[in-house]
Structures are given as C-alpha cells and as structure tokens.
Amino acid sequence: MCGIVGYIGTQAATEILVAGLERLEYRGYDSAGVATVDEGKISCVKAKGKLFNLRAKIEQSEYKGQLGIGHTRWATHGKPEEHNAHPHLNTDGTLAVVQNGIIENYLELKEELVSKGIEFRSETDTEVIPHLISVFLHSSSSLMEAIQKTIDRLEGAFAIAVVHAENPYELIVARQQAPLVLGFGQGEFFCASDTTAILPYTRTILNLENGEIAKLTPLGVEMYTFSGDRISRFPRTLDWNPTQVEKQGFRHYMLKEIYEQPAVVRSSLDTYINLNWHADENPDYSPVNIGLTPDMTDNLEHIQIVACGTSWHAALVGKYLLEQVAGIPTTVDYASEFRYSPKPVIPNTLTIGVTQSGETADTIAALESERARRVNLDPKYHARLLAITNRAESTIAQICDCIIDTQAGIEIGVAATKTFVAQTMGFYFLALDLAYRRQAVSNQRISEIVEGLRQIPSQIETILDTQADAIEELAHHFTNETEDFIFIGRGINFPIALEGALKLKEISYIHAEAYPAGEMKHGPIALLDNKVPVVAVAMPGSVYDKVISNAQEAKARDARLIGVTTAMNATEAGHTFDDILTVPEVDEIVSPVLAVVPLQILSYHIAAIKGLDVDQPRNLAKSVTVE
CATH class of the missing domain: 3.40.50.10490 (Glucose-6-phosphate isomerase like protein; domain 1)
Incomplete structure (x- = not known):
C-alpha cells in the first residue's frame, strides 16, 4: 500500500525520487521521505502529511547524490508522524531502508535487537530491517549477503529497497508478496512499487517475482533468488504513454x-x-x-x-x-x-x-x-x-x-x-x-x-454531454447538512446501488448504505426522514415496477428521492422522483454499465464542492497489498 521509488544513475536522484513519489501518492499519503547517498554519507529528509511538505523541506538544501530511495507511507504500524516516516536508518545513519508490506515477526526481532543495545526511534515494523542488516554486515562479505541473511529472518509480505553509504554504487531491492518493478534506462536504473512512478523515464521494465532480490548498479542489474542463485530474465517494453498519468486539463x-x-x-x-x-x-x-x-x-x-x-x-x-x-x-x-x-x-x-x-x-x-x-x-x-x-x-x-x-x-x-x-x-x-x-x-x-x-x-458519452452539468447542480444540495444517503436497486442493478454508495462514502465521507429495494420495508425504512436522500436505480426491465413501488414507500416517509432511469421513462418516473438522472434507452441486461455513470458523477461533484481531496481520500490506498 506504501509507495517505493529508487534510482541509481548519472542524474541527481532527489528530484526523480520526489517526482516518482508524486505519481505514487495514491498508494500512501500519511508521510514521505527520501534518502540519498553522496560523498560517503546518507542525507535523509522526511515530512509528515502530503508530499508538498517534503518538497518544501528538500528545497531548503541542495542534494547532489545520484543514488537514492524514496517512500510515501500508508500507516500500519505507528501513527502518521515524521519519526515513523520512511526511510528508516541504522544506528549510525549509514544505511537506509524503505519498505512496503508488514513484517509479522517484527516484535520478536525488535526484542532481540534491543537486547543487543540497539535503540529504536520509531514504532514501525520496518525499522528492524536496517538494524538487522547492520548487524549482519559485520559477518558478511558484501551488502547483498547481509541483506540476504536479513531476509531469512523476516516473516510476512514485503518489498524493500536499501542503500548504504559505504556502497555508493549499489541499490539493492527485494520482493516477497508485495509488488516491485525495475526500470531500465541508459546508464540509469529505477525501482518502484508501480510503473506509474518511472513511466516518464523509461518504458522498459521487469517485475520482480516473489523470492527475488536484485542489485542495481550504474553498469546494470543482477538478479538472484533469496538463496543466492543467479536469475536471467528479459525486461519488456510497455506501450503506455507518460501522458496517461497526467490530468490533461481535468x-x-x-x-x-x-x-x-x-x-x-x-x-x-x-x-x-x-x-x-x-x-x-x-x-x-x-x-x-x-x-x-x-x-x-x-x-x-x-x-x-x-x-x-x-x-x-x-x-x-x-x-x-x-x-x-x-x-x-x-x-x-x-x-x-x-x-x-x-x-x-x-x-x-x-x-x-x-x-x-x-x-x-x-x-x-x-x-x-x-x-x-x-x-x-x-x-x-x-x-x-x-x-x-x-x-x-x-x-x-x-x-x-x-x-x-x-x-x-x-x-x-x-x-x-x-x-x-x-x-x-x-x-x-x-x-x-x-x-x-x-x-x-x-x-x-x-x-x-x-x-x-x-x-x-x-x-x-451522451450521459457525460447532457447530464454532467445538471448532476453538478444537484450535488450542491447535499454538501452541507446531509449526513446519510440510502441507495436501492434490484436484480442486476443492486450491485450498482452498492457501488454508488461506496463511491459516495469513499470520497465525500457521507455515510451511505445500499439495500435491495425489496428489503427496505424489512428494517432499513426506519432510517428514513426528510434528511436522508434515497437514490433508486430504476432501469426499465423485469423489476422496474417493483423498484418504483419501493421508492414510493420511501417517498411516503418524506425522503428526497433521486432516480436513475432512462430518458424515455423520465416523464412517468417524474411522478415519483424529486430528481432524475437520465441515461439513454438500454436493454436491462447491459444497463449496469450506464447506470453507474451518473452515480460516479454525483459522488465526484459532492466531494469536489466540499473541497475534499477527491483523488486521495483519507485512510484509503489504491492498491491494498497487505492483509
């Protein structure tokens, strides 16, 4: 759920890392940080909250390192505070780690490390990793070997990226049940939790598989299994265009x-x-x-x-x-x-x-x-x-x-x-x-x-061309005092009621629930009054009359009724609904693909009018890669 970016090459790493994190902010937004290696030392900058806070801190100094890792966090262990932000360092600040996932046995490992006199600075599970690597470095011939020994001790799902001040030409990454992709450029190499982070720099990528570890240097990429066996696999070229990750005027x-x-x-x-x-x-x-x-x-x-x-x-x-x-x-x-x-x-x-x-x-x-x-x-x-x-x-x-x-x-x-x-x-x-x-x-x-x-x-396209403005106007009625919504549907469109309710609560933070329309009278109808709007997905077909009848039961309880139906049915439905979101005439069997669109637009505008962060709603992440 967190976002990882890594870079090694000929350019200053910091801007590449931060730009990559901005493209991964949908994966995490509680805090962020970067660590770069330059002249035998690690420079680490972290900030709580959105990435602009991190960028503001970075702009106060100049970072020239051409090797670095970055991270945007979705909190699991430890509150979203700066001291819990990644990267996490070892005791002497010579080694930095970022991680996506959960280390399930971190408490056991932490107790072991504390018994050795190691002091922890965060409440995260990730911090055990740099300390373990640091311990194993004393008995290992290389950074890679120390990381392999560390991985042997970890239980859970993780993707990690590691840099070490004494190995300024190595970026080492590993994957176990959490996504990690490598990017191949001209004399530069990347890693990221998702290809969106590195798409502006390269379209040649290779996905690490579970149980694989890779060493990235300015000369190329070496891949191994966790047990040390060398792997040979060819990258592939994406047909994605960098403009796909831009807003394009929206x-x-x-x-x-x-x-x-x-x-x-x-x-x-x-x-x-x-x-x-x-x-x-x-x-x-x-x-x-x-x-x-x-x-x-x-x-x-x-x-x-x-x-x-x-x-x-x-x-x-x-x-x-x-x-x-x-x-x-x-x-x-x-x-x-x-x-x-x-x-x-x-x-x-x-x-x-x-x-x-x-x-x-x-x-x-x-x-x-x-x-x-x-x-x-x-x-x-x-x-x-x-x-x-x-x-x-x-x-x-x-x-x-x-x-x-x-x-x-x-x-x-x-x-x-x-x-x-x-x-x-x-x-x-x-x-x-x-x-x-x-x-x-x-x-x-x-x-x-x-x-x-x-x-x-x-x-x-007809819905977007003819209904978007009216739906935006309707959205203004539900941005201040509305605290609850009910969505109803039947048959193939009951899932659309569920999806409409989910979209609304995800981005507007208005409590919304969906029910099969026929179940309203079996309990949920007790929730209704003039402060609880009801959205009914009433597409023509086998259950249309039933949905209209169920909607009228809600109308009798003074609920404001919003109907999603076809333009052909709008006049008749107008006797029941206070507001109508119309879609073109459609066979009931394919109607869900149309019926969901007005509900998406309504949820979007309610949240946007409220001034909320539509693209990155609180507490949510795009890809849930932990249980």
Missing part, C-alpha cells in the same frame, strides 16, 4: 477517468468481440475471444468469485450474468473471508479473482489457498483459476491459468471508476463466451447483448 484524476470510460469500453470491445460473428449464420466459434481453453470450460458446473471493494461489486454483476445468461451457479465472496472460511470443494469449479492492480493481497491469498487445497485431489476437483485484472504483468496473472486483461489503462484516482466498468465488461465477455459454448441462450439473444454492448460507449 481538475482531478477521478473526473478524467470518468470521462475516459467510453474509450475504455471501446478498447475492450475491439479486443474481445469477434466482429465477423453473426447469429443468423450459425457460427461455429464464440462471439468473443478471451482465450479460454477447453480445460477451463469443459464440464463446468460451478463458479466462485473472490474480490474486494469495488471489484466485489463488479463480481456481483458477474454473478447475475453467469447465472442468467450462461446458466452456471455462481457464488461471490469477499476474498478476505473466503481464505479463512472456504466453500466445500465442488468438482469442475472455476475460481475467478477480480483485482484492478493484480496485487490485492487478500485476493491473491484466496486463489493460492484454493489451488493448494485442490492440488492432490481427483482431476475433476483440480483448481481452474481465472483472473480479471487491469495489470497483465501482475502477481495474479502469474498464479492464474488465464486472465482477462481489462485494458483500462492507468487509473490514478483511489476511488475506482473506469476500472469498475472495465471489470464489468470482462464479466460480459466471460458470460457470453460460456453461454455460447453451453448453448445456454440462443445465438439471437447473444447477438442482442453484443449489440447492446456496442452502443455503450456512445451512450456514456
């Missing part, structure tokens, strides 16, 4: 990413839909091409999905599609719960992990535990693992048999928008592919759904 990244959604959907359609597929020609191939092999799909009896946060909501849409379109019983679990209370082992089961970053610790752990408990069983019980992710090079892609790359591009805003839509599209492609293979619905119905998906990009 006030916030979140707003930019909302407006990128038509392009994201078009890209996914272009990638996965077979353009020559026509239902009336009785084709003998699937309407989509997501690369599923027969051993993933044959005799499939059950699907289980694990995810967290917004990805969990996308999975709920997926459950509806997989059951109602593909005809396969499907369960959805929070990844953090699944790992410790797994379902009974069912034969011919496909397990799907959904994660934007591909590094979500709970989701990865759930998939790994599922594979482990099935590995020695009869073949029909063997694990079939599929990932839906935005990062094809991530950890989850390495542990799964197949991935659906959502191809949403870089998402900087902590509150997911375009990646939710992209994940949802991934489930449409999966459901259509399985439906065709199983002949669960007619080719004609598949064709109708595909055609509905083709219309989505232009329909989202």
